[in-house]
Structures are given as C-alpha cells and as structure tokens.
Amino acid sequence: MTRIQLLSPRLANQIAAGEVVERPASVIKELLENSLDAGAMRIDIEVEQGGVKLLRVRDDGSGIVQDDLPLALSRHATSKIRDLDDLERVATLGFRGEALASVSSVSRLTMTSCTAGADQAWQVETEGRDMQPRLQPAAHPRGTTVEVRDLFFNTPARRKFLRTEKTEFSHLEEVVKRLALSRFDVAFSLRHNGRTVFSLRPAHGEQEARRRVASVCGPAFVEQSLSIDSERSGLRLWGWVGLPTFSRSQADLQYFFVNGRMIKDKLVVHAVRQAYRDVLFNGRHPTFVLFLEVDPAVVDVNVHPTKHEVRFRDGRMVHDFLFSTLHRALAAQRPGDQPGAEGGTEAPAQLAPQMTGASAGVFSGQERMSLNEPAASWSAQPAFQPQRPSAGEVTGALQGFSTLYGNSPMGAGELTESTQQQDVPPLGYAVAQLHGVYILAENAQGLVVVDMHAAHERITYERLKLAMDQEGLRGQPLLVPESLAVSQREADCAEEHADWFSRLGFELQRMGPETLGIREIPALLRQADAVQLVRDVLSDLLEYGTSDRIEAHRNELLSTMACHGSVRANRRLTLTEMNALLRDMEQTERSGQCNHGRPTWTQMGMVELDKLFLRGR
Template sequence: MPATPPIIRQLPDQIANQIAAGEVVERPAAVVKELAENALDAGATRIVIRLEDGGRRLVEVEDDGHGMRPDDLALAVSRHATSKLIDADDLFRIATLGFRGEALPSIAGVSEFTIASRPHDATQGHELRLNGDTPNGSGPCAMSPGTRVTVRNLFWNVPARLKFLKSEAAESGHVTDQVMRLALSHPRVAFRLEIQGRAVIDQPANETLEARVRALFGATVADRLLSVHANADTMQIAGFVAHPQEAKPTTKRQFVFLNGRYVKDRLLLAAVREGFRGFLEPRLHGAVFLHLDLDPSQVDVNVHPTKSEVRFRREGEVFALVRNALQKALATNAGGFSLLPTTNETTSSGVIQRTIVRPLPATTPTVVVQERYIPEASGLPPAARVAESTESYRATRLATAVPLSNAEGNRPRAPDPGPRTAPSKIRRVLQLNRMYLLIETTDGIRLVDQHALHEKALLLALDPTISDLVANGRQELLVPITVNLLAHELAQVVPLLAELARVGLIADALSPTQLVVRAYPVILKRTNWARFFADLAQDPVPAQATATLSERIAHSAACHAAVKAGQELSPEEQWELARLLERFEGLENCPHGRPTTLDLGWDELARRFQR
C-alpha cells in the first residue's frame, strides 16, 4: 500500500521569514548593504556603520535621513511593506535601491532587532524592539533626526546559518568591501565604518569620485586614473579606469554602478573585459570605477535576490557603450601601452606561445643583449648557490638571505613527480631586454623569464610547511619599521597579527592606518612591507592558520629576493640562473602558475624555416 502523501500546510510566519532571510541575509555584510541602501533611499547625507565580532555580536547602521513616525515603524518591519512602490508598473521603472519591503523583516527574523527613528520635525524619536519576529517592547527615545537600526546576535535562532559564517577577520573584510562599494557609489554621502570601536573608513560628504578613490585606494592608483566619459541616446557612462600598469590578477578593483547601485552583472563585466582587450594579459584585470546611468524603464533590477544582477532591454547597446568608452580612454591616455601580437596556442611540437603585454617607451627601446659562449657546461665551476654571500651575485643584484642549497638549513623540498626541467647541455646564455634569458642547448633553444624562474627556485629551497620560519634567525629591530596602509587593509590584517607572531613576524597596530614591524624572520629582510601587508589584506588567510601564513611568508621571501624584471645581469649571474634548471625539478611554472620557460627544439626550428 503506498505511503500516505504529506499534507500541504501553510508555513508559520516565523519559518517563512527565516526562509526569506536566507535569500536576503547571507552574512553581516548583507545586513549592512540592506540597511545602508534604506538610508540612502531616505536621503541620508551621513551613514555610520558599527561592527563587533565581524557582525555576529553587533551590526548597527545610523543615518540622518528623513526618519519615520511611530506608526511607520510597525509597518517597516512587516513583510512587503514599502513606500517605494504603488502599483505593478512601478516595478519596471525602479529608481530606488530598495523596493521589495523584505529587508527589515528578514533581518529582524534572525536577530535581536531594534529600530529607532525620528523625523526632522519631531522633538523625540521612537524605537521598536523584536527578538526573531517576536515584539519585545516599544517606546519613545532620545536621538538625533534620522534612523538607527541595531542588529545583535545575528542568526541566534538559526544555528545552521551561524556555523557557515567565516572568521571575524573574513566577515569584517566582507563588510569593509561592502562599505567601500557604497562609498564609491555615492561619493557625496559621508560614510564611517567602525570595527571594534576603531574607524576603518571615514569619508566626508560632498567628495568627488576621484577624491574618494584616492582615499580608499591610495595615491598610487589615483594618480594613474584615466577619465572615462561617453553617452548614447538615454545612456551615459562616466568614471575612471586605472592605467594598465596598475592591473592585478583579481577583479576586486572593478566597480561598476548602475543608477547608483553596485552590480556584478555578467554583461557589464564582459564589456569591461573586452574594453581591456589588447592592453592586458588575459590573466590580469584592470581597475575601473564606472557609473552607468540609464532610464530605469530600460533595465529590470528585480531578477536577483540581492539585485546584483540585472536585465537590460538593449543589451547590445549597453555592452558597446561600456566597451568602447574604455577602449577610447585607454587608447588615448594609456601612454603607448600595447599588446604584442602572438598566437595563443600550443603546437604539436610543444612550442608554447602566449600573449605578452609590456609598456612601449616613447622612443625606440634598446634591447640589451649580453652574451657568453660556453663550449662545455661541464667545464665550468658549479653554481654553488644564489645568496647574499655569493661573490658573483652583487649585493644590489641577486642578493638574498635564502641559500638555494644548504644541507643543514633550507634543504630543498622533494619536488612533485614530473619531467625534469633541465636541458641536457647548455652552450650559450644571453639576456634579452633585461627580462629574459635565451639559452642555447644541445636540444634547441629555451626562453626563460628570469624573475619567475628565480622566484620558483627560491621557493623550492624553502620549506613553508614548518610553523616556525625563524630557523635562519630573527631580526630584532631597535627602530621599528612604520608601515602605512589603507584603513580597510589594516582592519583585515590586525586579527592576523597573533598568528604572524607565531612565525616570527612581530607587528603592532599604531593607528587606524599604520602598523609597526618590530621583528621579522631573516628570510624576509628584503620584503616590501607595505606590499606584503596589502596583499595579505586582499586575500586574508583564516585565523589560526599558521601553516598557511608560513607558506605566504615563504612565497613573499621568494618573490622579494628574486631578481626583478628589468634588472641587468652580468654573464656570471646569467649563467647562475641557467644552472638552476639543472639543479631543480619542477621549475616549469612560477608559484603563481605562469610558465617560466618556452622551448623550441632544433627539429621544430628547421621545420619552421622549411629546411
């Protein structure tokens, strides 16, 4: 006999609200987004966000907007109650950031929730308190005009959602990213973000977009901004694109705003990617800060729970506007940046060709070629190591505190199984354009990226799995090194300082934008500390992940100690690098995954010349 089918029941409001909250309130950053967007819709000119424990314990958003009367407060926390829609047609001409009336009841359903508000013409405010949909009192309160929403113990009644939250540093980072997007989308509104009582972002009102980019991303990026402006019919795009030399292997610095709303729409991101075509390697992503304005009736923002994706009526025109505006700005102002035409393919003989981007000076560049003919590689003295103490490596050239071979210290790790990188015999070594080595071997010719090769070899010489990287010594500083960071970067680094101390890197926060390094492992003596901590902030490792931090430090040591692109090498230094191919296996790719060598055999070369 078949089992009795389950009976369909109407879900209680509490469960329905928790389901809805799962779509809208993914993490504390989503709470900040919804509350701040409500504040912007209310005409706020100043928004203050306070965060504790990554948002688990407290998320508070306070604004100076229009405010609400007591009767409106009760409606505000009711599902599908909104002041932004009157009829169904309004859904197709939305000009506000919020419109569904879901955010406040969704947030209230999974937290201890308090909302207080005061209109500008009232003498006092009124507050309403709820615990997971259950009213917990209301009454008058003293406050400035505007609205204040306090969210405590987020997900206290949804433990399954609570356990999916990341570390305090990670969640604080998501909130910081969210506030940065809001600050860039509305540069005329003041934003302040406080994490554990410390101001991480504090931007005044009435700023230009350029000034806000400078404050949030620093002078290095701001000084290299290229203006973008174009319009077509009812569409207009304005903003900035950073010079291609500021490109990074991440899309975190691509900000596209549609009618004041941050969107991560596939069509717009594809248009940005096409706009950079011909100016960047495929693995790199340029920074953009673009505001796209168009008639609200030409776009549907009601297609995604977080409104991050949209649907355009005239997709082709929008795509062309964004792409062409970027292409024009880069072609006009990028200072001769161009793409060298090569074929992106791997031939049957294993010849790898890849697209390379490099800046072209105003004058014809001089290619630096240094040559050393070596009759027999075996007749040369063996390369002992690449280290600061190696006489052949000048202090300003390949100096590093990390020996490549040391029986007692940094013993090379066992490489992954794979083909050996080294050619059978080296006959000739040349440096090309201060960036590459051309090596003639008995099997053919090999092109080598000098920085990538040296970096990978140095990394193989280290053991980043050890929890204490001070085996080679730790440098204690009488005068600490002061490191300047952006406020949001330091906010993400501070929770990791205790773990950094476990691997020998001692640093303390001095102010919201400064920290001091008091001691570090000797292997990091050539580290650019501002870049190291900025990179750590961009991709923070989980708290209590000492092994991961150790590996990050090893990568940093290898990168900063390796020879640089653009560095001229003596014949001895060229030979030393070439011999690394004989000493290590697994050098085919750098630590970032890019190829270090390109090979062309004699047979393939003869075939290419039709011999």
C-alpha cells in the same frame, strides 16, 4: 503526502532571510541602502566581532513616523513602490520590503527613529522568535538608528557556516566601500571593535571624488587610471579605468554601478574584457570604478533577491556602448599623457568627432614596412624627423663613453642646455642602445627605457590591423562544404545575421530547420576549426547580441605576423632609427603595451635617479 498548509510568518521570514541575509555583510548592505533611500547625508556604522555581535547603523535621513515603525518590520512593507508602474521604473536601492523583516527574524533588532518636526523619537524592538514588535518613546535626533545584535542566535546551523571574525569583517568592509563609492556626496564612517577603520567626508568636486576613490581603492589606482565620461543614446558612462599596466592577478578591484546600484553582470564583464583584450597580459584582470546612468525603465533590477544582477532591455546597445567607450579611451592613451592628473584624460565623448591614431590614418605619410624588410630601410626616413642635435653631437655629449662614441665639439653642458631650450617629445631622444635590446632615451622628466622589439611589435601590429580593416576579410570557398548541426534558435540567429557573417568572409547556408552549411570561410583563418568557430560565434550572438571571436582569431594571426616582422633582439640600430621608433610610438594606439600585454617602455624621473645615488641627502 501531508496536507498543504500555510507557513507561519516566523518560518516564512526565516526562509526569506536565507535569500537576503547570508552573513553580516548582507545585513549591512540592506541597512545602508535604506539609509541612502531615506536621503541620509551622513551614515555612521559601528561593528563588533565582525558584525555577529553587533551591527549599528545611524543616519540623518528623513526618519520613520511612529505608526510606521512596527509596519517596517513586516514582510513586503515598503514606502518605495505603490504599483506595477513603480516596479518598472525603480529609482531606489531597496524596494522589495523584505530586508528588515528578514533581518529581524534571525536577530535581536532595535530601531529608533525621529522625523523632522516630531515632538519625540520612537523605538521598536523585536526578537527572532517573538516577532511581536514592542513600541516605546525614545530620545533621538532626526534620522534613524538600527541595532542588530546576536545575528543568527536562533538559527545555530546558519551561524556555524560563518567564517572567522576577520573574514566576516572584510566582507562587511567591502560592502561599505562599494556604497561609499556609489554616493560621493554622503559622509561614511566605520568603526570595528571600538577602532575607527575609516572616516570619509562628503566629496562634492572632482578632486574630492578622486580622494575618496584613492581612500577606497588605493592611491596607486587613481595615479594609474584614466577618467571616462561619455554619453550616447540616453546612456552615460563615467568613472575611472586602470591602465593595462595596472592590472591585478584577480578581479578584486572592479566596481560597476548602474544608477548608483553596485552590480555584477556577465554582459558588463564581457564588454570590459573585450575592450582590454588587445592590451592586457594573459591571466591578468583590469581595474575600474565605473558608473552607468540609464533610464530606470530600460533596466530591470528585480531579477535577484540580493539585487546584484540586472537585466537590460537592449543588452546589445549597452554592450556596444561600454565596449566602444572603453576601447576608444584605452586606444587614445599615448606616451606623455598624464593619467590620474586633475581632470584626467579628455573624455571619450569629446574625442569621438576626432578620430585618433590608426583610425585617423596617422601612418599614411610613413613608409610601409615589409615584414621581410630590414629595420634600417623603414626608419631611415622617419615620418616625424626629430629636430635635435645630430647623432654625432648627441653621442659626443656622452664624453664618459668615449670608447663607444666619437668625440664632438658639443660638450655635455651645452647638450643639457639645448635639451632645456627645446620642446622635448614625451619619449625624448635616444642616446644609446643597451645590449641590443633596450633603447635609452632622455626626456624632460629623466630617463626612458624602451623595449625596442615590444614597441616595434605593437607599431607593426596596429599597421597590419589598419590595413586589414581597410581591405576587409576575403572569403575562401571550401572544396567540400561542411555541415553543422545546430539548434533551431541558432539556425534562426545565423539567418538573421547572414549579412554580418558575409562581411566577415563567411557564407552560411541553412540546409534544414537545425542544420547549417559552411560554404566559405575567411581566407586568413583557413587553418582555424571552421565548425567550432561558427558555433562559438553563434553562442556569443545569442548571449551578448554581438561577437568578437572572428576578430580575435584574426588579430591573433596578425599579432604573430607582427611579432615575426619586428626588429629582433641584438639588432643594432642607429640613433636616427631609434628616434624614428620613439616618434612612431608616440603616434601609435596602445603603444604602451606590446601585442601580448607586456609594457613597452618605462620612465625613471630625476627624483628616482637621485634616490639611487643618495643625492640631496
């Protein structure tokens, strides 16, 4: 072997650049984070050829003094931390002191800066191979401009791995969007090849913040999202989560920030997926723009060179907080709530003292529906009796359907007048059933179409879950206890959570350092693979500090029971039965989706209906 020797500064910087600078988007991220850390309130970005030819970032931040300009291009040179205590409470986006040195080692970099009160600005230049910065006076207002030209000009192998100009710019644009979402108070503009891509003004209020989110994520997201703002145990979560019906085929509209830093963390992904599990269609991905604020001392951001990952001191507490907040917000959404409106929905923190839906026992006054009982028997005495014209009067109003419905003294004009005079519930009142599948109802906005099986399935499912939560999971002893070989860490975890397993209907016994005995399993899950279920649960407990697999298996069974126990297609319902179903939907958690994530109802407003028939043109 050859002798050990120190690497040259140029080679060391180029190795570091391989960790920090992957493509133009990586460079723009580091430069923008420096601008934000410098207190900039306006940042202008100019790009040519996807960022390979030119990246120029100009800000109005605090600037860099003359003597510090050459030092800023040195490795591990930073003004953001001084000692270990600072590293344990990082409050800035950048702090490693590697970014500018790494970028300058693989490009031609020019940085011009001026501080407040300085007589003039100064400029420093460097090229990848030279690494000797050249300092000279320059003209520049307060702030800093960084120009990065000819990226990877001296590392052609790296340049060959870059994609097309369009692809590289799309990655770069995504980085700018993320940072624009992280700081609503800062103005951002982006130009590519001389064309303005977007120009975002500072957003200081709720409505302006919504406009920025709409500019970045699209107006449809804002219109189909719920506002979140919840605080507990030193954690605050706020932002917007998309309705389950506004899901995506891929996870491309998911933004999560911790103390203003965009991250991608498996703990966060798991918590969000859990919250949406009961309402999201299979294979779809939720959408969200969420901000978590925590004490910097309880989160470690120094985990990865690109700082995309973090580590929480108490991951289980964070996971439970995220899940419970989102789960509660999605469950509280009812027909008639207006997502995307000014102020959004009521914050979960305000909802917490007042439990809603099944948790509050809103079904306690209703007749319980037997899974084998016909629909007429449970809906003949609805808990929420509609105060509206009788069924004969409603059907009589539909004079055009005289062959299907009997005539009545109340005419269509009188019915319309009656509708306007009375308070109409969100899903309105049933007027007809279509092909034994859909309920047609009239509300204040226009036409409501309900998939009666899907809607009843959700109502039955939520009632079954409520009953199960009240009664708990009973255990069933195994005739022959099963032996399970595990690691010592897994066995310790099982002992630590023995009470938790017991409440869920499991009885686990430690047979040896690396052996568990399964003596009892939940009676409801007696058909499940007990060994694999326990393995999966232990795996979750070790990785996330919590597990929902038992509840998931239970809910899958309850969902199947609810599906078989709900009204079927081609079942003819009376208007009284249909209205009872509509009232139950308005009071049931997650009633906008069936157990499989399909929508249960849709609204067509009068404007949409008028367009169909070219009215008003």
